[in-house]
Amino acid sequence: MSYLGVGVSPGIVPVYHNTKVFDKRIRITELVLRFLILGLGVLAVVLIVTDSQVKEIFSFQKKAKFTDMKALVFLVIANGVAAGYSLIQGLRCVVSMVRGSVLFSKPLAWAIFSGDQVMAYITVAAVAAAAQSAVIAKLGQPELQWMKICDMYGKFCNQVGEGIASAFVVSLSMVVLSCISAFTLFRLYGANKNKSTSW
Amino acid sequence: MSYLGVGVSPGIVPVYHNTKVFDKRIRITELVLRFLILGLGVLAVVLIVTDSQVKEIFSFQKKAKFTDMKALVFLVIANGVAAGYSLIQGLRCVVSMVRGSVLFSKPLAWAIFSGDQVMAYITVAAVAAAAQSAVIAKLGQPELQWMKICDMYGKFCNQVGEGIASAFVVSLSMVVLSCISAFTLFRLYGANKNKSTSW
Numbered sequence: 033m034s035y036l037g038v039g040v041s042p043g044i045v046p047v048y049h050n051t052k053v054f055d056k057r058i059r060i061t062e063l064v065l066r067f068l069i070l071g072l073g074v075l076a077v078v079l080i081v082t083d084s085q086v087k088e089i090f091s092f093q094k095k096a097k098f099t100d101m102k103a104l105v106f107l108v109i110a111n112g113v114a115a116g117y118s119l120i121q122g123l124r125c126v127v128s129m130v131r132g133s134v135l136f137s138k139p140l141a142w143a144i145f146s147g148d149q150v151m152a153y154i155t156v157a158a159v160a161a162a163a164q165s166a167v168i169a170k171l172g173q174p175e176l177q178w179m180k181i182c183d184m185y186g187k188f189c190n191q192v193g194e195g196i197a198s199a200f201v202v203s204l205s206m207v208v209l210s211c212i213s214a215f216t217l218f219r220l221y222g223a224n225k226n227k228s229t230s231w
Numbered sequence: 232m233s234y235l236g237v238g239v240s241p242g243i244v245p246v247y248h249n250t251k252v253f254d255k256r257i258r259i260t261e262l263v264l265r266f267l268i269l270g271l272g273v274l275a276v277v278l279i280v281t282d283s284q285v286k287e288i289f290s291f292q293k294k295a296k297f298t299d300m301k302a303l304v305f306l307v308i309a310n311g312v313a314a315g316y317s318l319i320q321g322l323r324c325v326v327s328m329v330r331g332s333v334l335f336s337k338p339l340a341w342a343i344f345s346g347d348q349v350m351a352y353i354t355v356a357a358v359a360a361a362a363q364s365a366v367i368a369k370l371g372q373p374e375l376q377w378m379k380i381c382d383m384y385g386k387f388c389n390q391v392g393e394g395i396a397s398a399f400v401v402s403l404s405m406v407v408l409s410c411i412s413a414f415t416l417f418r419l420y421g422a423n424k425n426k427s428t429s430w
Binding site: 103149152156159164168169177178211221222 | 299300301352364374376377378406420421
């Protein structure tokens with residue numbers, strides 16, 4: 033765990049070459065994840081919002097659409113917000129990389145950390161709720177008389193499944209990003225390794 | 232944001248009185264949250280597992296129980312695991328407080344951080360999935376012919392609601408704990424504030 037090359041010796045902060053390399057890798061990882069979330073978030077929204085299927089049952093037509101399932105509405109909103117948030121954060125990353133500016137502002141680091149934490153938990157919760165509805169739609173819940181609907185609306189269910197898969201990768205990426213921003217923030221608080229601390 | 236009193240001056244780690252006070256508060260907060268999760272996790276499991284209601288429909292009896300809803304099974308497992316995990320972590324906290332030992336072991340800090348992160352996301356996902364099922368049970372999803380069942384099983388639904396509320400507090404506490412363990416881990420990597428770093 034000493035790949036960072038910092039905090040090895042109490043009270044002394046040695047500067048190693050690999051610290052800069054590590055920092056650069058972290059920055060590039062963050063940038064890639066931000067734009068991955070932007071792309072996959074938009075993809076998830078488009079896949080789910082444009083999804084519909086019409087079935088003729090006896091004499092009348094019945095149309096399946098994403099608004100029939102409230103969990104999908106939540107998923108669309110969560111992924112839309114995540115995509116917009118990642119666009120703003122991605123642009124900030126690009127600007128700071130171009131400028132070569134140093135992020136040692138604690139308020140800014142706290143803002144990024146808080147935003148990433150909130151987005152990570154919201155996207156995970158949205159995927160969990162949508163996956164729960166999808167499982168009921170696919171398998172039914174016979175004890176409660178909730179019928180499976182995917183036998184009837186196969187194409188609709190498949191496209192929803194693709195949207196949820198995309199949203200799942202978005203949520204995983206947000207989880208990794210929230211760890212990165214936690215690292216970026218909390219290392220600013222330094223290693224207080226003097227003997228008087230009994231943590 | 233300089234309440235910690237560390238990392239204020241590059242290369243120098245000043246020792247302030249309030250650092251020890253802050254560390255002690257963090258430790259006590261962690262201990263309280265660990266045992267809160269243990270208590271509320273067990274409460275959520277007991278509330279949901281012991282919940283059942285029998286209704287007579289025409290000539291036959293129908294019993295509602297938590298295994299009818301897969302999301303509740305997931306919630307019970309997640310809260311059971313969270314309670315067990317918190318018991319172990321809580322005992323570790325007590326031992327380290329009694330011994331007054333110092334947590335500067337990076338592998339241990341990484342293990343606690345990883346465990347807390349996993350438990351936080353699992354408990355949040357479990358609550359989201361259970362809440363989604365509970366909303367369908369309470370309001371129904373008429374577009375999909377999924378009937379509301381809480382009109383029929385009112386007492387069962389109320390007790391499940393209490394269980395989900397308890398699990399919600401568990402998940403919130405796990406989120407706070409995951410932030411605390413991120414802080415404990417990443418501050419070990421110190422504030423590498425020399426000018427050569429272009430973060």
